[in-house]
Amino acid sequence: MKILDQAILEELLAGHPWGGQLYCLAKIDSTNDWAKKLADSGAPEGTVILADRQTSGRGQKERSFHSPGGVGLYISFILRPAALPSELMHFTPMTGVAVCNAVEAVCGLRPRLKWPNDLILGGKKLGGILTELSFDGQQVSYLIVGIGININHAPSDFPAELSSIATSLAMETGIQYSRHQLAAELIREMKRVSDGMFSEKAAYLACYQKDCLNIGADMLIHRGEHPPVPVHCFGIDENGALLVTHRDGAVEQLIAGEVSIQHKTI
Ligand code: BTN
Numbered sequence: 549m550k551i552l553d554q555a556i557l558e559e560l561l562a563g564h565p566w567g568g569q570l571y572c573l574a575k576i577d578s579t580n581d582w583a584k585k586l587a588d589s590g591a592p593e594g595t596v597i598l599a600d601r602q603t604s605g606r607g608q609k610e611r612s613f614h615s616p617g618g619v620g621l622y623i624s625f626i627l628r629p630a631a632l633p634s635e636l637m638h639f640t641p642m643t644g645v646a647v648c649n650a651v652e653a654v655c656g657l658r659p660r661l662k663w664p665n666d667l668i669l670g671g672k673k674l675g676g677i678l679t680e681l682s683f684d685g686q687q688v689s690y691l692i693v694g695i696g697i698n699i700n701h702a703p704s705d706f707p708a709e710l711s712s713i714a715t716s717l718a719m720e721t722g723i724q725y726s727r728h729q730l731a732a733e734l735i736r737e738m739k740r741v742s743d744g745m746f747s748e749k750a751a752y753l754a755c756y757q758k759d760c761l762n763i764g765a766d767m768l769i770h771r772g773e774h775p776p777v778p779v780h781c782f783g784i785d786e787n788g789a790l791l792v793t794h795r796d797g798a799v800e801q802l803i804a805g806e807v808s809i810q811h812k813t814i
């Protein structure tokens with residue numbers, strides 16, 4: 549098992565503007581938390597933090613993200629877009645497309661996306677995206693995007709409670725992949741996202757529409773203690789929000805929340 553090596557990554561990224569702003573750590577609580585500390589002390593756009601292992605990897609809704617050493621990619625980016633938070637709703641969908649592009653470029657197979665932030669392969673969770681914002685008045689002062697991908701995990705690398713719902717690239721294909729190559733490709737992809745955050749929004753959302761498993765599916769919306777609400781998802785809007793129809797025909801735009809896919813009709 550090879551530990552993540554900063555020198556190898558820097559060589560793969562030679563000449564890339566973000567190649568000299570990498571922090572490759574052996575072990576950290578959470579790369580997102582470390583990124584926030586760096587951002588608070590002024591780290592520039594394009595600072596990248598990777599860890600071989602996380603001891604308190606975090607997911608959405610205060611869930612943990614299982615992050616064993618030697619097998620996964622746990623990476624966070626500091627971005628500093630000049631924008632209001634409401635102008636960045638499409639950012640996580642764009643990142644999802646970037647992750648799919650990177651996995652496809654290195655591994656030759658394209659994961660799917662389950663709204664809002666899960667990477668799916670073979671019907672199981674391959675990873676996820678955690679985007680966090682910090683504000684300066686009304687404006688965004690920085691954005692941290694953390695991405696976790698299960699790459700070379702064997703079934704025994706997952707705890708019992710994840711064994712039926714999580715997978716890795718190696719488990720789906722029988723092939724071990726280079727974490728360095730995938731990290732380098734993802735860094736290149738995230739630079740493209742950063743450069744095209746507004747100018748390429750429509751093109752990325754068109755890709756997202758194809759990659760997103762929810763579109764064309766019957767789903768349940770889960771809202772706290774309330775009974776799940778059945779809806780049909782028929783598309784996304786110009787910001788990446790899900791468009792759903794309720795049983796009574798009412799249309800709703802979902803900008804956040806938790807959904808489960810019941811049945812896909814197309
Ligand atoms: C989710 O599945 O809800 C999102 C998972 C995000 C995990 C990544 S791993 C790198 C970064 N650091 C964290 O603590 N979380 C994200």
